Amino acid sequence: MIIPQQIAPAAAPILGGLLVDNLSWRWVFYVNLPLGLPAVVFGALFLAEHRGHRPGRFDLTGLVLSAAALGAVMFGVCEGPNRGWSSPSVVTALVLGAVLLASAIAFELRVSEPLLKLRLFADRLFRDTNLINLVGLVPILGAMYLGPLFLQQGQGRSALESGTSTFPEAFGVLLTVQVAGILYARVGPGSSSAAAWPW
Numbered sequence: 001m002i003i004p005q006q007i008a009p010a011a012a013p014i015l016g017g018l019l020v021d022n023l024s025w026r027w028v029f030y031v032n033l034p035l036g037l038p039a040v041v042f043g044a045l046f047l048a049e050h051r052g053h054r055p056g057r058f059d060l061t062g063l064v065l066s067a068a069a070l071g072a073v074m075f076g077v078c079e080g081p082n083r084g085w086s087s088p089s090v091v092t093a094l095v096l097g098a099v100l101l102a103s104a105i106a107f108e109l110r111v112s113e114p115l116l117k118l119r120l121f122a123d124r125l126f127r128d129t130n131l132i133n134l135v136g137l138v139p140i141l142g143a144m145y146l147g148p149l150f151l152q153q154g155q156g157r158s159a160l161e162s163g164t165s166t167f168p169e170a171f172g173v174l175l176t177v178q179v180a181g182i183l184y185a186r187v188g189p190g191s192s193s194a195a196a197w198p199w
Contacts, residue, residue, distance in 0.1 A: 010170035013148070013163030020159035062115035065104035072097030143169070 019027040076093035083090050108114040121127045144166070151162040 007170075010167050010174075013167045014160070015163075017158065017160030017163030056113035059108075059111060059113060059115035062104060062108050062111065065100055065107060066116060069097050069100035069104050072100060140173075 015031070016028050019025075019031060072093045074097075076090050076097060079087075079093070080090050085091075104116075105118060108116050108118050121130070147166050148162045151157045151165055152159065157165075
């Protein structure tokens with residue numbers, strides 16, 4: 001599972017650069033059709049249907065509250081640098097997003113079948129793992145976004161040049177995952193969590 005997931009990030013920047021430079025940016029999406037359609041056909045023909053437990057009642061209120069909260073917060077954060085952090089629309093969006101987010105959390109903690117099971121964070125291993133994952137993903141995903149943007153808009157490089165400059169990071173992740181797998185097998189999840197979070 002890990003190897004295909006890391007081959008794609010290594011190949012995608014180069015393939016994307018070739019498509020954008022030689023055809024058009026729309027081909028970044030069109031290229032999924034010859035790959036996706038055979039996968040759908042294969043799944044329909046050969047994958048057995050999975051039947052799990054009967055789902056509970058859909059938490060529509062939780063969905064509306066959480067989606068509205070995140071949408072308002074994202075609008076405020078994204079428009080703050082452009083419109084100014086003190087502009088009425090940005091302040092309104094951030095305050096409204098904070099109120100909606102607090103309402104969503106309060107509602108999800110009370111409902112019997114929540115959309116977001118926030119009580120999972122009471123488990124120390126789950127909580128610490130997600131915190132470590134958040135701290136690790138922020139710089140990785142940020143670099144994946146800002147690196148190509150800097151190369152193309154800041155330095156005026158082509159999409160292909162940007163892709164050939166950024167694709168090696170996928171190999172670093174692939175090697176790191178192998179080391180992490182070995183350490184996990186020897187140390188285990190509890191010990192590694194305790195080592196990362198000594199308190």
